[in-house]
Amino acid sequence: xxxxxxxxxxxxxxxxxxxxxxxxxxxxxxxxxxLEFRDLNPKVSPFQRRFVGEVRRCEEMEKTFTFLQQELRxxxxxxxxxxxxxxxxxxxxxxxxxxxxxxxxQELREVSRNHASLRGRLRDLRQYLxxxxxxxxxxxxPVGGPRGSGVVKGRLGSCGVRVGGDLWGSSAxxxxxPCLCSFVAGVIHPWRVTAFERLLWRACRxxxxxxxxxxxxxxxxxxxxxxxxxxxFLISYWGQQIGQKIRKISDCFHCQVYPYPESEAGRExxxxxxxxxxxxxxxxxxxxxxxxxxxxxxxxxxxxxWRVQVQKMKAIYLILNQCSFDVTEKCLIxxxxxxxQDLTQVQDALRQGxxxxxxxxxxxxxxxxxxxxxxxLIRTNKFTAGFQSIVDAYGVASYQEVNPAPYAIITFPFxxxxxxxxxxxxxxxxxxxxxxxxxxxxxxxRQGTNEIWLTFFEGRYLILLMGAFSIYTGFxxxxxxxxxxxxxxxxxxxxxxxxxxxxxxxxLATHSSLTLDPNVTGVFRGPYPFGIxxxxxxxxxxxxxxxxxxxxxxxxxxxxxxGFGVVLGVFNHVHFQQRHRLVLEFLPEMIFLLALxxxxxxxxxxxxxxxxxxxxxxxxxxxxxxxDMFLFTSNDENLPLYQGQVPLQxxxxxxxxxxxxxxxxxxxxxxxxxxxxxxxVRLGGLAVGEQEPLLEGQEAGNSxxxxxxxxxxxxxxxxxxxLDFAEVFMHQAIHTIEYCLGCISNTASxxxxxxxxxxxxQLSEVLWTMVMRNGFVGLSYLxxxxxxxxxxxxxxxxxxxxxxxxxxxxxxxxxxxxW
Numbered sequence: 139x140x141x142x143x144x145x146x147x148x149x150x151x152x153x154x155x156x157x158x159x160x161x162x163x164x165x166x167x168x169x170x171x172x173l174e175f176r177d178l179n180p181k182v183s184p185f186q187r188r189f190v191g192e193v194r195r196c197e198e199m200e201k202t203f204t205f206l207q208q209e210l211r212x213x214x215x216x217x218x219x220x221x222x223x224x225x226x227x228x229x230x231x232x233x234x235x236x237x238x239x240x241x242x243x244q245e246l247r248e249v250s251r252n253h254a255s256l257r258g259r260l261r262d263l264r265q266y267l268x269x270x271x272x273x274x275x276x277x278x279x280p281v282g283g284p285r286g287s288g289v290v291k292g293r294l295g296s297c298g299v300r301v302g303g304d305l306w307g308s309s310a311x312x313x314x315x316p317c318l319c320s321f322v323a324g325v326i327h328p329w330r331v332t333a334f335e336r337l338l339w340r341a342c343r344x345x346x347x348x349x350x351x352x353x354x355x356x357x358x359x360x361x362x363x364x365x366x367x368x369x370x371f372l373i374s375y376w377g378q379q380i381g382q383k384i385r386k387i388s389d390c391f392h393c394q395v396y397p398y399p400e401s402e403a404g405r406e407x408x409x410x411x412x413x414x415x416x417x418x419x420x421x422x423x424x425x426x427x428x429x430x431x432x433x434x435x436x437x438x439x440x441x442x443x444w445r446v447q448v449q450k451m452k453a454i455y456l457i458l459n460q461c462s463f464d465v466t467e468k469c470l471i472x473x474x475x476x477x478x479q480d481l482t483q484v485q486d487a488l489r490q491g492x493x494x495x496x497x498x499x500x501x502x503x504x505x506x507x508x509x510x511x512x513x514x515l516i517r518t519n520k521f522t523a524g525f526q527s528i529v530d531a532y533g534v535a536s537y538q539e540v541n542p543a544p545y546a547i548i549t550f551p552f553x554x555x556x557x558x559x560x561x562x563x564x565x566x567x568x569x570x571x572x573x574x575x576x577x578x579x580x581x582x583x584r585q586g587t588n589e590i591w592l593t594f595f596e597g598r599y600l601i602l603l604m605g606a607f608s609i610y611t612g613f614x615x616x617x618x619x620x621x622x623x624x625x626x627x628x629x630x631x632x633x634x635x636x637x638x639x640x641x642x643x644x645x646l647a648t649h650s651s652l653t654l655d656p657n658v659t660g661v662f663r664g665p666y667p668f669g670i671x672x673x674x675x676x677x678x679x680x681x682x683x684x685x686x687x688x689x690x691x692x693x694x695x696x697x698x699x700x701g702f703g704v705v706l707g708v709f710n711h712v713h714f715q716q717r718h719r720l721v722l723e724f725l726p727e728m729i730f731l732l733a734l735x736x737x738x739x740x741x742x743x744x745x746x747x748x749x750x751x752x753x754x755x756x757x758x759x760x761x762x763x764x765x766d767m768f769l770f771t772s773n774d775e776n777l778p779l780y781q782g783q784v785p786l787q788x789x790x791x792x793x794x795x796x797x798x799x800x801x802x803x804x805x806x807x808x809x810x811x812x813x814x815x816x817x818x819v820r821l822g823g824l825a826v827g828e829q830e831p832l833l834e835g836q837e838a839g840n841s842x843x844x845x846x847x848x849x850x851x852x853x854x855x856x857x858x859x860x861l862d863f864a865e866v867f868m869h870q871a872i873h874t875i876e877y878c879l880g881c882i883s884n885t886a887s888x889x890x891x892x893x894x895x896x897x898x899x900q901l902s903e904v905l906w907t908m909v910m911r912n913g914f915v916g917l918s919y920l921x922x923x924x925x926x927x928x929x930x931x932x933x934x935x936x937x938x939x940x941x942x943x944x945x946x947x948x949x950x951x952x953x954x955x956x957w
Contacts, residue, residue, distance in 0.1 A: 141517045142544050144713070145537060146477045148512035153472040153488070155461070155501045160470045163491030163501050164454045165226040170487055173474040174513060178462040187459040195236070196452035202239045203445050206437045209246055213434055219585050220442040226450035235444050242437055249430045256423045260416065261357055265368065266396045267412045268353050269323045270405055273372045273398060276349050319376055322384045324395035325353065325368040334391045338373070341383050346375040372398070473506075475513055481505070512537050520578075524600040525550065532957045540709045549699065550952055551600070555607035556695070557894035557948040560902060561618040563940055564608025571602035604949075614669045615684075615895075619910075619936075620902035622675035626667045634660040651678050656751035684899075688892040690742050696888025697735045699955070700881065704728060722804030726797035727877060733794040735885055737787070738764060744779055767791060802874040806867045813861045890951050898944050905935055 155163050167173055179187060207217055227235060326334055331350055338348055353368045371393070373384055388395050399405045461470040476484055481503065488501040514537050518526045526543045528550065535541055558564065575598050577583055586592055594601065616622045635641075635654050638661070646652075656662035670687075674680045704727050711719040741760045749757040762776045767787040778784065913928030915921065 142522060142541060144540055144709075145535065146479070146515040146517065148475050148515055148537070149478050149481075149505050150508040150510070150512070151474050151476045151481070151484070151503050151505045153461075153470075153474060153484075153501065153503050155470040155472065155488075156492070156495075156497050156499050157468055157470060159492045159495035159497035159499075159501060160458060160461070161226075161229075161454060162495040163488050164457050165450070166487040166491040166494070167484065168450065168453065168457075169225065170483060172480045172484055172487070173476050175457050175460050176473040176475070177460040178471070178473060179460060184459070188463075189455040189458050192455040193452060193459070196448050196455065199236055199239060199444075199448045200452075202243050203441060203448070205243055206239070206246065206441055209250065210434060210438060210441075213430075215434060215438060217438065218442060219581075220446050222443075224443050224447050224450075226454055227447045232447075232451055235447060238440070239444060242433065242440075246430075246433050246437065249426065249433055253423070253426050253430055256419060256426055257358075258360060260419050260423060261360070262394070263412055263416050263419065265325050265353070265357065265394060267409065267416070268355075269325065269370050269372070269396050269398070270409050270412070272351055272370050273321070273323050274402075274405060276372050319347075319374040320381055321398040321400065322373045322375070322381065322388065322395060323371070323398040324388060324393045325370055326388075326391060326393045327359075328352070328367060328369050330391050331369050331371075334371075334387070334393070337387055338384065341387060342375070342380050345377065345380050346373055346384065348373045476503075477515060514539075516541055516543070521599045522547065524597045527596075528600075528953065528956065538713060540706050540713075542703075542706065545702070545706075546956060547603070550956055551603035551607040552611075553695075553699075553891065553955055554604045554948050554952040555611040556692070556891045557951060558604070558608045558898060558945060559611030559615045559617065559895060560620075560898065560940075561609050561612035561623070563619070563902075563936070564605050564610075564612050566605075566937075566941060567601060567945065568605030568609060571598050571605055574598040575602060604945075615899070616670045616672055616675070617899060617902070620899065620906045622670075622672035624672050625669075628671055628673045629663045629666050630654055630656075630671065630673045631661055631663065634658065662751065681896075685892070685896065688895050689889065692888050692891035693735075693885065694739050694742060695891065696885055696955075697731070697739050699888070700884060701728070701731055701736070704731060718808050719805065722808060723801060726801040726804070729797040730794045730801070730878065731881055733790040733797075735881060737767075737790055741779065748779065763787075798874065798878060801877070802871060806863060806870050809861055809866055810863050884955075887955060890955075894944075894948055894951055898940070898948070901940060901944065905932060905940070909935060 153163075184190065210217055335348060335350065338346065349372045351370050353370055356365045356367045358364070359366050375381055375384060385395065399408055457472070458470065461472040463470060474484075484503050488503060492500045514534050516526060516535075522543060525546050526541075529535075529541070529543045529546060555564070574583065574595055578595075578598065583595055586595070612618060613625075632652075632654065635652070635658060638658050641652070654661055670684075674683060677683070704724065707727075708720065708724055711717065711724060738760070741763065745757060745760060756777070758776045758779060762773055763779065763783070766773055766776075766784075768791065770788055770791070772778075772784050909928065910932040913921075913925040913932075915924075
């Protein structure tokens with residue numbers, strides 16, 4: 139709890155590493171994750187540092203790994219997680235990883251190139267085969283078709299352009315085309331057919347016959363990799379010049395042109411040869427794909443481990459680039475921030491690294507004094523990590539300041555539950571989180587790729603507590619899917635009221651609502667044992683009652699929450715020995731908060747205690763009293779709650795106003811006066827120059843000593859730092875304005891607890907009334923059948939609207955109130 143309540147004590151230390159064992163020592167320290175290294179070469183370019191060659195080699199290997207991963211992704215395979223966490227490789231092992239990865243990459247490039255070449259060749263052969271088949275059908279058609287077939291007569295009377303209609307569906311008697319014509323055949327992208335056909339007509343002036351038909355099967359586009367249905371074209375023409383024009387136009391439209399034999403026998407021989415080539419090429423392609431799959435299996439097996447190893451190796455060399463060499467260049471010196479309690483572990487890690495490298499000289503660590511503020515280190519576990527992330531998202535506490543995360547473990551789910559209070563909804567949320575907690579070690583849950591799911595999984599303990607607290611507040615509100623539950627008998631007696639008022643059958647028939655008077659003896663038998671009485675769910679004024687209750691509860695909890703936050707500052711003032719802030723900051727802040735809003739809480743409780751149902755009609759308004767308090771007036775129509783109320787309220791307002799200048803000027807003036815009269819600081823009986831050992835069990839040659847004052851104060855020696863009075867005053871002015879305005883605005887902000895709780899209850903009631911209640915209309919078997927889809931719709935809407943949307947809204951508002 140000490141580390142969670144306040145950040146770890148961190149010191150600045152130096153590591154003395156032998157050049158031969160530096161790599162192993164940094165690797166061992168990295169596996170333990172104990173240190174934060176400082177850059178001792180800030181003015182040296184990254185390209186001029188000692189180990190830049192090794193870093194570049196790691197980057198080259200990472201490029202190779204990226205290529206391998208892309209090949210896996212293009213093959214439709216996902217790269218799995220690393221089965222175990224490997225250590226950083228040694229120099230010989232790193233060289234082996236580099237050689238094997240480059241060999242695999244080269245092999246994969248060659249196989250992929252051959253595979254792509256074979257697929258392209260097979261695609262061309264199939265396209266050629268379809269071109270010849272469709273061309274045979276075309277060349278057997280007559281030159282001129284029936285009317286309306288779309289054949290336009292050419293100038294020579296024996297040729298034309300087919301512009302529409304059924305190309306192969308002519309009912310004319312087949313007549314072979316004249317033997318003097320030549321052919322251009324190929325395939326074209328379907329998007330370019332219209333422009334291609336129009337340009338052919340205009341460029342060749344109609345001295346051709348062009349036919350277009352879709353390919354029977356879709357094939358891959360080599361440019362985009364998409365599967366499209368190509369269009370086959372066959373153009374017959376007369377004349378060498380026209381043929382040259384057609385070929386040039388085909389090249390401009392990126393058409394794939396194939397040789398087209400002019401004789402029937404030549405086409406039959408070509409088709410037969412294509413069948414044989416396609417069959418042989420399919421066998422070769424299948425074997426190539428099998429070999430490619432084997433190579434990809436090797437990559438998928440080795441790549442996760444290699445990536446982790448190279449990442450660690452690169453991190454080690456980046457750390458070594460931050461170190462500096464001594465004058466002999468045989469020893470590396472590093473400066474690190476280290477938790478004080480982990481210094482012995484650091485020394486053990488250095489000893490282990492020196493042993494693994496076979497160095498005869500042992501590396502060591504020594505603590506050094508510093509005037510810089512150490513970084514903040516707060517240790518977390520799987521339960522507290524989610525709550526610490528909520529706090530750190532707003533801002534990380536300064537070194538050794540109080541950490542608010544332990545208190546947020548309770549306050550955050552509770553404030554969320556106030557807005558989300560419902561037993562049924564809270565139970566669903568609790569069970570969902572409990573399932574994630576029970577199966578948190580499952581690889582299937584941990585290794586998901588969906589970012590939203592990973593967010594839910596990381597916050598499983600937070601969701602678990604939010605669900606548990608929502609169940610609790612749901613019992614307080616007595617709401618379960620918007621319906622009240624009768625756990626205990628109601629404290630209101632309708633029979634007693636009926637006997638007292640002598641309600642007749644005629645009276646009950648003419649009055650849709652009945653009034654229960656708590657002043658009648660026996661009608662109200664005392665408070666409900668736990669939560670709100672279920673009879674309020676049947677009352678017509680239940681919203682007025684719940685709104686009044688939740689509004690006052692929100693104000694009370696909000697002011698208590700703000701006051702608790704101010705009280706936490708006391709621990710910081712005492713820890714940093716800034717006792718003047720207790721009088722000049724904490725005391726004025728508490729006076730301002732309690733004199734105004736603490737008094738409002740007192741009025742709420744006082745009115746609850748003093749006025750009951752018997753004298754509720756004469757109860758004064760707290761709101762009017764609070765307004766009159768600031769106006770220094772009194773209202774004769776609004777009776778005082780107690781004797782001497784008006785003078786007391788004036789005194790409280792004066793105290794609140796008087797605390798503002800104290801808060802604004804107190805700390806700056808005190809620091810200014812203290813700077814003018816410096817004094818010698820002595821701590822714990824030790825003078826400034828006295829020293830004491832810092833590491834237990836270390837020899838004198840392996841550590842240094844520093845002043846105890848510098849260690850305990852984090853390097854800040856009082857009285858040695860120059861004070862900028864203008865900066866201090868500006869900072870205090872901002873703090874004063876922010877605090878005074880924040881007390882007012884934040885108190886109003888806590889009313890969102892009431893607003894969102896009301897919205898959640900009303901949405902629950904609307905869903906039940908508009909959806910679920912319709913399933914209980916029929917009492918026959920048909921009603922049971924109708925209930926199934928109605929309940930399914932109710933369940934889906936409940937999860938989507940009330941659990942997800944309303945839950946996210948309540949979470950964000952709870953986050954805002956904590957920030």
